[in-house]
Amino acid sequence: MGNPLLVTLNLTVTSAGRQFDRLGYMYFNDTEIFRTSTAEPIQTGIEWSYMKDVSNYLALFKKPQKIIFDLGNLVDDTYTGTFNVTLTATFFTDPYPLPAADVVLAVSARHSSINGSSAFVIPTDNASTTLNIPLNAKKAIFTISACGQFLEEFWFTNVPSSTVQTFPDTELLGHSPFRELQLYIDGILAGVSWPFPVIFTGGIVPGLWRPIVGIDAFDLREDEIDVTPFLPLLVDGNAHNFEIRVVGIYDDGTGNAILTENVDDYWVVTGKLFLWQDDTENIAAGAAPVIVAPEPTLRLSSSVTTDVNGTNETLSYNVSVERYISVSSLVNAPCGPRPVSWQQALAFTNTGMLTDRGRVQVTHQRSTGLDVSSNDYSRTFAYPLFVNSSFSTDDESGNFSIAATISRGKEVRVIGSNVFPTDQLDSTKRSSDLSPTLTGTHLNTVQNGSATYLAAPKLKYAVGHGATEQDLIFSTSEGFQPPLRNQQMYGPERDYRFYRRHVLAVNGTLVEDDEMIRGHENERKARQAYQAGRTEYCVREGVGRMLGRGPRL
Template identity: 55%
Template structure:
């Protein structure tokens, strides 16, 4: 119902245009897209000391393991660490429901900065796995694994943890949950080492005084504390301190199982377009939502993370997908709620994940549920006022109309009624604004949070559902009266096609072009990344501080995957090219409440370009404001064996029973 079904000759001809593309994509393994790098500004940066940030970044050239890595800006971590602690040495093998449990105690040294070094070695065959680390009930790190080789892989990821400084000052129970399964087919364990480095350095803004988790609170049972939506209710009731002057909420969320490829889902009215194929619904749109006392307090439109077993694993060895080793959190300034939250009473904080339900006639609405499952937690970062102060203020002013939804779809069919193609379009626009006047010991000020977001996804299935093309755009602007803004753009284009052969063998061909582009001015709870580049006045007296940063991170490539179930073997090959630029920007933050300020200038601080073909890095250079350094890697050639995966595991769709 609501579909356009026809058997006209011209429609069949249009549908057949895509049939040759199935074979074309399968053969794209030898091709590589070239990054269209945006023009970089001339750098004025001088005196950079690369050794300050390169600790742990060089490949282990004495190792026979393949070096796997995520392309991301470097993190400040001293080369000769004055103070380190090993927090975990553990092998995750039969680890479902069996997290690592350990204890943390603060080091004896003085410190105001903390970094993590997470190193993993794995050999054999294995799926990618999701990992979450907690201090007691508070999630502090979310990551995922690479898929290993028979001869072994190794990766190291360094993460700035300074925003959790208050937690590192007290003893904590460590719970690291990385569910894994080892058997005669999936043979690899993940052997992980986690160390923390503590040091002193200039800090751009003071970390929070208090961090309160919104989680399942299972640490007393030595269990992880994530919620799984929609099966659980991700709500905590809390009483906050009464002297809060700034409050920021962060959401950590990612889709798993039927929701891992949410960006490729179809409108629910189209689920049965291809009767032999299982599709996932609620549309390709997802929104994570924060409710305070049942009132919408802010939203986040997630970046589409692709894990190392996703779409086609040939993309992700040795270069993993954007954010795969560090699943970033979204921040919401909730300071406008402080006149209510500081009243001494209990208040509820709830995280929801919404999709879209449609009727097939172009009408839709946001849902209170999605497929299974989304793994979510949250945190409230609080900055405290004088101990004898009670924060008060005016009533909250809210502008949060329902989002504007535009949904359409059409289906073309053969004369016998067999559906051949499905085309659909989903567009969403949302704006919300919350503000109040809060009274702190320093006087009264306006506390406001505004968000303006737009989303579109154009989807096309052809060849009876074997070929899928998605073109998605996610854009948003977040504005806080705290002198913070974030403008982001997540373009995604993905094409996937598969073909079956005798004995249930199949081949997937895929092409991807996607980016994560973010401009951040000011800072809420999480570090900006500028500290890496030594803007301390004692080191670079001629540099004025930047207002914020711009990150342009583009990744594209092609890959093929062949599965031979009768031999329990799978092979994949492909090429991936990535270009990352990280720059400091100058802008006036005084007019943030009137809109996103104009950037007055930009200085490139870091640039990395990588090209990998068939599991070997053929080009890898990083530049620090004009100073270029090649990075050398161990290599691997030829088609690589992967864990045998199903179509639904890799693409989120496929014939029933796969």
């Protein structure tokens, strides 16, 4: 294979029949390098592809690896869709490669010896691994791959724990709509990740996601935590424990709240430690890290209204969280002691309202954050989310219907580069017609949609309609400087719009598709009429599995 500088994976899947969304994982031995999910099959067949840059795993590609691709599926008389998967890798060189990590260590369940998936399942598993760190490590970045499944798939619509019994006929899930992924090193909190609310292709209403899929559904992204300040503790020749935890909030209904030790069933998580090594044999020892990590500020409130008979009719709640973490130390280097640091400032709000005894729910949520590393890296993010959903059921026939409107977005600005390739940043920096002072990338994508779904499970039949529109803008930015704590956040002096795409899908048909690259309209531009009326969909397992709430059994 030689010494490739860039590697991309291409995943192509075909399927036909009746099925629902599934998670897929790709491992090199025990190390997860790609997590994806499926589109929902249709009777006439469907094909989709996704390309992913995995150049950050060059250290693994240089050695023989056992490839494990895990895409679990259920095929029976009801679920007839099978998945035919083709996975290829392309290797090519680049005169300006990113400095990939020298070593990649997995924090996983380590099941490759039995050809199994190495993901931890929380809360069942203790998601921890001991690692031995090379003595000449000079930079260390930890990444977390995690997503909620089953009772935790729609965590962002959960309610405060004190309110889960509000409605006698509608089951609600608790631990609040807040989730935090935590990294502990030898029992010390090293950093956190606030997950993006992924909605898979069968989530809420399937008609929202055909053929446009939810943001990140085909590539579940990972967040980075710079643990370089911990190197003075880690390069002592001993094994050290790395643990991932998933927490929510428990409240007593009177305004008192604490982070929970566990959540419901379940989260799928793995982690990786990326290490860059010094050319010398010098040990990167130094001063122990100084950690400022106060407990997050938690604010919860809720209220219930009743009808004339005293039966609970509505529930409203508000949840807000603020979190600040700072870790700093001195790391010895050939040129002398070097100060290193990692800072995070995060804010979360969720306002929810359930009416009609829990059958209608409106959720407004927003997560924002700033990560700053002394390794010339910073990241800001905003995850706005609005979901308005309702359901009705017929006890006699078992039929049910769901209607929903969604508006959601993901905005991420990255300055510098640590682990993951920053999309097109390096190629655009080298373009002669762009400014030589480009420092980062800016991704902003928004989805708006509405759909309905009517299912007759006994007849294995479901119909509905839906429309979703998405805008995506990718820019390279100039002159942006990340703010420090207590300073006002400000934006870049100038953004260079590199890529824009707008799509509209109605009833499974791509009606509009406009693409522009560096100001030039691409041949992809399309206009197409859509089929009016209802579309047939896969029969789902019930309201609870689609919305995260539903009729009590």
